[in-house]
Amino acid sequence: MINPATKGPTEPIASRRVISDKGFTLLLLIPVILVLVSYVLYPSLKTLAESVWMKGEFTLENYKRFFSPESLSNLEALWNSFYISLLSVLLSALIGVPLAFIFNRYDFPGRRFFATAAIMPIVLPPLVGVMSFMFLYGESGLVTRTIQDWFNMDEAPFKLSGVAGILLVHAYTMYVYFYMTVSSAIKGLNPSLEEAATNLGAGRWTVFRRVTLPLLTPALVAASLLVFMTSMASFSAPFLLAGGFRVLSLQIYFSKINGDLDMAATQSVILSVISISFLLVMRWYQGRRDYRVSEKGVSTHRREVSNPWVKWPLVIVGVTGVVFLLLPHITLAILSLVPEGSWTYQTYPTRFSLENYILLMKDPHIWKPIRNSLWMAALATAGNFLFGILTSYVLVKRKFRGKNVLDVMVMLPWSLPATVVAMNMILAFNVPTPFTFGKVLVGTFWILPLAYFIRHIPLVVRSTNAALEQLDDSLEEAARNLGARWFTTFRRVILPIILPGIMAGTLLAFVTAVGEFVSSVMLYTIDNRPISIEIMNQLRMFNLGQAAAYAMYQIILIGVVLLISNRFFGVKAENSL
Amino acid sequence: MIGLSRVKLSQVSKTFGEVSAVNQLDLTINEGEFFTLLGPSGCGKTTTLRMIAGFCYPTTGRILFDDQDVTRVPPHYRDTGMVFQNYALFPHMTVAENVAFGLEVRKLPKKEIAERVEQALEQVRLGGFGERRISQLSGGQQQRVALARALVIRPRILLLDEPLSNLDAHLRDEMRTEILSLQRSLGITTIYVTHDQVEALSMSDRIAVFSRGKCQQTGTPEEIYNHPKNAFVASFVGETNLVPVTVKETGADHVTVESGNHLFRVKKGEPDAVPLRTGEGSWFLSIRPEAIRLADGPGSNRVEGWVKLIQFTGTSYHCKVELGDGTVLQALFLNRPDMRGRLRDGERRFFELPEEQLRLIPNTGGGVDD
Amino acid sequence: MIGLSRVKLSQVSKTFGEVSAVNQLDLTINEGEFFTLLGPSGCGKTTTLRMIAGFCYPTTGRILFDDQDVTRVPPHYRDTGMVFQNYALFPHMTVAENVAFGLEVRKLPKKEIAERVEQALEQVRLGGFGERRISQLSGGQQQRVALARALVIRPRILLLDEPLSNLDAHLRDEMRTEILSLQRSLGITTIYVTHDQVEALSMSDRIAVFSRGKCQQTGTPEEIYNHPKNAFVASFVGETNLVPVTVKETGADHVTVESGNHLFRVKKGEPDAVPLRTGEGSWFLSIRPEAIRLADGPGSNRVEGWVKLIQFTGTSYHCKVELGDGTVLQALFLNRPDMRGRLRDGERRFFELPEEQLRLIPNTGGGVDD
Amino acid sequence: SSPSGESAKNGLEETVVVYSPHGKDILQDFERQFEKEHPNTDVQWLDMGSQEVLDRIRSEKGNPQADVWWGGPSVMFEQAGEEGLLEKYKPSYANALNEEFHAKDYSWTGTFKTPQVIMYNTKEISRKEAPKDWDDLLDKKWKDKIIIRYPLASGTMRTIFSSMIYRAYMESKTPKEGYDWLKKLDANTKEYAANPEMMYSKIARGEGSLTVWDMPDVVMLKETKHYPFDYVIPESGTPVLTDGIALVKGGKHPKAAKEFYEFVNSKKAAKTLAEKYYRIPTRNDIDDLPAWIKETKIKPMELDWDLLRKKEKEWMEYWDENIKSKKQAEE
Numbered sequence A: 001m002i003n004p005a006t007k008g009p010t011e012p013i014a015s016r017r018v019i020s021d022k023g024f025t026l027l028l029l030i031p032v033i034l035v036l037v038s039y040v041l042y043p044s045l046k047t048l049a050e051s052v053w054m055k056g057e058f059t060l061e062n063y064k065r066f067f068s069p070e071s072l073s074n075l076e077a078l079w080n081s082f083y084i085s086l087l088s089v090l091l092s093a094l095i096g097v098p099l100a101f102i103f104n105r106y107d108f109p110g111r112r113f114f115a116t117a118a119i120m121p122i123v124l125p126p127l128v129g130v131m132s133f134m135f136l137y138g139e140s141g142l143v144t145r146t147i148q149d150w151f152n153m154d155e156a157p158f159k160l161s162g163v164a165g166i167l168l169v170h171a172y173t174m175y176v177y178f179y180m181t182v183s184s185a186i187k188g189l190n191p192s193l194e195e196a197a198t199n200l201g202a203g204r205w206t207v208f209r210r211v212t213l214p215l216l217t218p219a220l221v222a223a224s225l226l227v228f229m230t231s232m233a234s235f236s237a238p239f240l241l242a243g244g245f246r247v248l249s250l251q252i253y254f255s256k257i258n259g260d261l262d263m264a265a266t267q268s269v270i271l272s273v274i275s276i277s278f279l280l281v282m283r284w285y286q287g288r289r290d291y292r293v294s295e296k297g298v299s300t301h302r303r304e305v306s307n308p309w310v311k312w313p314l315v316i317v318g319v320t321g322v323v324f325l326l327l328p329h330i331t332l333a334i335l336s337l338v339p340e341g342s343w344t345y346q347t348y349p350t351r352f353s354l355e356n357y358i359l360l361m362k363d364p365h366i367w368k369p370i371r372n373s374l375w376m377a378a379l380a381t382a383g384n385f386l387f388g389i390l391t392s393y394v395l396v397k398r399k400f401r402g403k404n405v406l407d408v409m410v411m412l413p414w415s416l417p418a419t420v421v422a423m424n425m426i427l428a429f430n431v432p433t434p435f436t437f438g439k440v441l442v443g444t445f446w447i448l449p450l451a452y453f454i455r456h457i458p459l460v461v462r463s464t465n466a467a468l469e470q471l472d473d474s475l476e477e478a479a480r481n482l483g484a485r486w487f488t489t490f491r492r493v494i495l496p497i498i499l500p501g502i503m504a505g506t507l508l509a510f511v512t513a514v515g516e517f518v519s520s521v522m523l524y525t526i527d528n529r530p531i532s533i534e535i536m537n538q539l540r541m542f543n544l545g546q547a548a549a550y551a552m553y554q555i556i557l558i559g560v561v562l563l564i565s566n567r568f569f570g571v572k573a574e575n576s577l
Numbered sequence B, C: 001m002i003g004l005s006r007v008k009l010s011q012v013s014k015t016f017g018e019v020s021a022v023n024q025l026d027l028t029i030n031e032g033e034f035f036t037l038l039g040p041s042g043c044g045k046t047t048t049l050r051m052i053a054g055f056c057y058p059t060t061g062r063i064l065f066d067d068q069d070v071t072r073v074p075p076h077y078r079d080t081g082m083v084f085q086n087y088a089l090f091p092h093m094t095v096a097e098n099v100a101f102g103l104e105v106r107k108l109p110k111k112e113i114a115e116r117v118e119q120a121l122e123q124v125r126l127g128g129f130g131e132r133r134i135s136q137l138s139g140g141q142q143q144r145v146a147l148a149r150a151l152v153i154r155p156r157i158l159l160l161d162e163p164l165s166n167l168d169a170h171l172r173d174e175m176r177t178e179i180l181s182l183q184r185s186l187g188i189t190t191i192y193v194t195h196d197q198v199e200a201l202s203m204s205d206r207i208a209v210f211s212r213g214k215c216q217q218t219g220t221p222e223e224i225y226n227h228p229k230n231a232f233v234a235s236f237v238g239e240t241n242l243v244p245v246t247v248k249e250t251g252a253d254h255v256t257v258e259s260g261n262h263l264f265r266v267k268k269g270e271p272d273a274v275p276l277r278t279g280e281g282s283w284f285l286s287i288r289p290e291a292i293r294l295a296d297g298p299g300s301n302r303v304e305g306w307v308k309l310i311q312f313t314g315t316s317y318h319c320k321v322e323l324g325d326g327t328v329l330q331a332l333f334l335n336r337p338d339m340r341g342r343l344r345d346g347e348r349r350f351f352e353l354p355e356e357q358l359r360l361i362p363n364t365g366g367g368v369d370d
Numbered sequence D: 001s002s003p004s005g006e007s008a009k010n011g012l013e014e015t016v017v018v019y020s021p022h023g024k025d026i027l028q029d030f031e032r033q034f035e036k037e038h039p040n041t042d043v044q045w046l047d048m049g050s051q052e053v054l055d056r057i058r059s060e061k062g063n064p065q066a067d068v069w070w071g072g073p074s075v076m077f078e079q080a081g082e083e084g085l086l087e088k089y090k091p092s093y094a095n096a097l098n099e100e101f102h103a104k105d106y107s108w109t110g111t112f113k114t115p116q117v118i119m120y121n122t123k124e125i126s127r128k129e130a131p132k133d134w135d136d137l138l139d140k141k142w143k144d145k146i147i148i149r150y151p152l153a154s155g156t157m158r159t160i161f162s163s164m165i166y167r168a169y170m171e172s173k174t175p176k177e178g179y180d181w182l183k184k185l186d187a188n189t190k191e192y193a194a195n196p197e198m199m200y201s202k203i204a205r206g207e208g209s210l211t212v213w214d215m216p217d218v219v220m221l222k223e224t225k226h227y228p229f230d231y232v233i234p235e236s237g238t239p240v241l242t243d244g245i246a247l248v249k250g251g252k253h254p255k256a257a258k259e260f261y262e263f264v265n266s267k268k269a270a271k272t273l274a275e276k277y278y279r280i281p282t283r284n285d286i287d288d289l290p291a292w293i294k295e296t297k298i299k300p301m302e303l304d305w306d307l308l309r310k311k312e313k314e315w316m317e318y319w320d321e322n323i324k325s326k327k328q329a330e331e
């Protein structure tokens, strides 16, 4: 291309040809694909293989067994999982969406506190969370007994168990996804659209139903996906609340415990297929309409001026809701202060002391799990951070074929239950593989950080995607035009701007990793025992008070991390996703 | 078919916290009138429009539609049709669904809705676009959908907030004509917000010029342009040369004023002329660039100056002329063969400021608030 | 200090999938020239500019800077300074940091950077704004920061993509003058993209008029405006009356043409005149609105018409005049006292189309592609 | 190998890894004691359910992490032995074990006996009222008083349920009668608790008042955690589970593992376990055991453990699909 005869005085300019744009995209893609194939696709395929490969030959025997009409338990579990997940989505939306509206649309004293408090269910460790729910709403729970005493009832007015119990716990823990996505969507909503609808004569409710809600579709779809997948995979709630109620995630667990690995793999594959189908259906649904037109001009963001007769009742509902949301945390705090053996048959605790904390402190091993959890979560999250940025950049800003496949692969770790992810990893990495540099990973320290990393890829990629999609391409071009190479551009311009978005996802990943239980319980070793396992063990020994004290440590720990990141990075946890 | 409405704002003020966005506003907009709110960014035009639409309520004062107090009536009972600056089209609906929205909300029969939507789209020359998605339209087409959506409900009052500011010059011209002819044929009371004086002047029956939340002057385009009440209106509406002068002599039908070492005769007798007394008060001599003429030599009301900069804008040449005392005048000459090539950068020429084109405007401090 | 550059595009085409954005483009932009790409939305202006900056590569053809092929050189080696339509300022940096970015990337000593940033900010009249955040600036100020950022690296070529389209009329006027005087004083080769003809005409040394990915005409503003090569250029650059005519008679220095029942004498002798033969070919008679004059009665090159619509735009009156055969002419008269009140809607008047203002333009099909 | 207490410098590895469901209290205690005698060896333990231990040893087959598996019903050890996960080892005290307390090939040995009992809430039910035998549980008066730990996930409960089926199966060679018995139990059962602690808590608070559980746990809850619990040993005989210990095949610290294996079942340790943790030793050569062990009369149920192990899965699957929570449907 360069004509040597015409080289001018500023000769270097043309001779410095670097790799083409396509080549560069490929260069960025290589690590992404490598990681996804090694740690997401390969283990999943391994599970698939396990389900169709028996005694050295291909067979659909396991699937026949799954769908066989004689033993309906699998089909029953499938159906239960499915409808519980759908109902969980519905209920979570019913809590999360109104709260998001109340806290983002109305201004009242303490709004910021309540808005943050509303994400507290996220910091509740799953197991202990369910336990404290039992202590509140079980047949002999605090709330139940109080109501029973007040109204002099013979029988408990209600009890937390069965499908209703599962749904309540799911709604409680998962509405946060709706709350967070809808909150940030509301902030991005162009207020003039609602004004236009009002101006055309639509009343408050019509505007909400016909304009606001449809415009929130992308946020609702994202949240529905997360909730659906999480509840398909949910373990603690059905396990603890509905003894013997059949759901797919429990079936997997029992199959595995019974040593029926083929069946466990088959059940996992079917669960993944359902989750991924849901993902595809939701994407199709979202793709049918537009929710954003490229906006010309500025839209002024003004807080709605509102009728006090509507505002205050809503505010009261919101605040009451948050208090309800914090009750389990308060219960945990109370539990941790009740000395062992002093609250057994009594309705209310009678004595309080710091005994449990003191007992814990005396334990020489107490700090190790905390240190482990922090360290592993940090490692995994650092990985997520780097990988998330790279993947997200490639997905959003680069053009290449097969983007959709890559996108599904990124979501895969979330669409699989943690149990299955752990099982995949066991199946894939209990023999040496090239992906693990010829080492057996199972039983080593590294397996857990790796599991956390894999599982939380979607969280970071999602939130980074959102930030990157809002980033104007011309900023990158401007920097390049000013003479910056790609890497300089990335480091000095792109990264600082999308950092809050990345940090929000990273934070969520970190918080979830610190409390992770389901895959930890299958993969932990002596060297990397995390907090959640320690809590579980305290529970198993029925040291309820110490378990609660441990959980309080965990909550405080996560709280401190949230606080620090809020202070120093300006990351609002409520803005992630 | 459409009920016309008179809009009256009486003593309307609106404050946001400490900021006073609109201040003691009195306006009457007559039935079927095309009324424009003109002013620089942040002067309270949008706020006024939003109060009329009912999106926010005045802090004090009352708003009347046909003598009926609507000050605190919620927007969906006001029966106004608004076209938003950014169109505010519903992205999740098709063009037809967007237009039909207001009718569906009014629970009209399906058949009538379909007919009226069709007709409204025809009116804005978008027949056959009904099934398109909003994102498949160009800016100009989107703007017309917004217009159709506002018109189809046959509102009593049409509110337009800078609907053309995002279009390119040609499309803007086209749309201007289109809106105007629609408004004229429907005869609907229209309030139009803009910061573009050409738009305001060329479309309106009457204009209210705003500055910092206050209405500076209300009048027909020619009144506003040719007889500005104060320096702000004079300089905001079109380009104007404002030269500070002192009054030397007041005659029966002429005033003589002095600026630097020049004397100018100014014709008196405009109805809005302010009582003048010799040597008293502080005044601006105002003349529009297009009123300045080339002259062959010195004479009454003529000045000598250097041509500093010539800009060709197609229809005309814009010149900056520097006088001996440093004053810079803007002058504008049509692109006609007799003018072509007659002016050159750096030349020294005589210019005439015809006495009937000169106007005296009181200098009230910053020239903006009165 | 700044190395001037000549830019040459030779047979450049760019297609996106099926869409041909730029088609066989040949352009030469000389050292120190202010060159404008003018055309309607979607005609390929931005694509051309982006190829020059190196953000996308031509599908075929070559781009040369000073005879050196840079067709596939990545953007950061091209040494161009670009001002983006939306400014593209880095929101996380202060004004000074934004301006310093290009210098830091070039690893200049800290002290020199500080000096040059200071100087660049002075140049755009933003001295003392260095520590401000971008969000604390008004639109016009942001635009000047973008300009300073592009200028401070002393690029060989300055690229400006519709830098004024987001500003209101007054600010736009101001900025236009400012950019021009900066470019003149630095003498830097500048390529300016716009769809606003007034901007293009008033600022450029030369203009290239684009339509559908093709360059229709290149020339100085006056050439483009007064001697458009085809109907597209004539109608896009400024308003023009185009009347289809047939050639009746060709004389030594005059041509007589006929439209409906009118005969017009057209002065010949422009260098770009196309060979004319009686009765042959299809032609447009073109005349600019501002060239039409009011006449007292019938005569040569005079027509009678009804005034259909008068729009007052401040400086002038825009009239639509309908002739007996239904042709509508646009005419423009300056807002001078001798004109004021002389025209009224629906009036019947005589208008003169001066022969030296008339031009014949070949009618080539749609009038857009040639 | 030598009995514990000998010189510490006998070339043990630096660590020994124990997987055990015995809980923090016991494990920490034994860690301390063992390390006192072998200061150069660090005992590391992972505390998890017995099913999980098995599961884990299975999945770590390629890279075993544990050296010793201590605790869990013998059935599970048999299973593991069959899968080739365990290292055969005949301990020094082998002679003190009855035949039923070790694997034939010594892939595991028993450490203590766990009799299953009927546990009741003393605030709700007096000693006199309490059911005396298995069949008493089927009495209509206990309807909705019984809370049972969900059996599928619990080795203990699986064994109890299987034993109930086995009682009749012994003669009839069909589980039919046993299934009927479980059906009746299911009809009286208020709910199945997901884990022991929830079961304790529910019974303590009177949501239910009866369950079947293992004796050492009940004694511990009663004595050290002050729960209002007591137990009845079924008159007709009760399944007595053997809690085992084994070496993991391919363990990284074989010497220390053997030492720990021996240590856990040393006479002294057995006494500690009995006195402090209410465990009944399997060794028949231990004297002066605490009174409660000597005084309680336990009539072990005659069980064919091999058969039980083979049939258990089938029986429990049947229970899961056909018996569990079917009472609503029947009523």
Ligand SMILES: Nc1ncnc2c1ncn2[C@@H]1O[C@H](COP(=O)(O)OP(=O)(O)OP(=O)(O)O)[C@@H](O)[C@H]1O
Binding pocket: A302, A303, B016, B017, B019, B020, B021, B039, B040, B041, B042, B043, B044, B045, B046, B047, B048, B195
């Ligand atoms: N919700 C609000 N809170 C605080 N100040 C406001 C609010 N809305 C408007 N203002 C202020 O009131 C003043 C008038 O605003 P308004 O939007 O009416 O201006 P405008 O004339 O429409 O300007 P533009 O031409 O830029 O749209 C401005 O100073 C603005 O900052």
Ligand SMILES: Nc1ncnc2c1ncn2[C@@H]1O[C@H](COP(=O)(O)OP(=O)(O)OP(=O)(O)O)[C@@H](O)[C@H]1O
Binding pocket: C016, C017, C019, C020, C021, C039, C040, C041, C042, C043, C044, C045, C046, C047, C048, C195
């Ligand atoms: N990345 C792209 N992919 C597909 N088509 C494109 C792309 N970029 C531009 N085009 C198409 O190429 C044509 C020229 O686009 P370009 O942006 O150069 O227009 P423009 O002259 O700058 O218009 P405007 O004034 O609206 O900015 C348009 O039809 C556009 O749709």
Ligand SMILES: [Mg+2]
Binding pocket: B045, B046, B047
């Ligand atoms: Mg406004």
Ligand SMILES: [Mg+2]
Binding pocket: C045, C046, C047
């Ligand atoms: Mg463009």
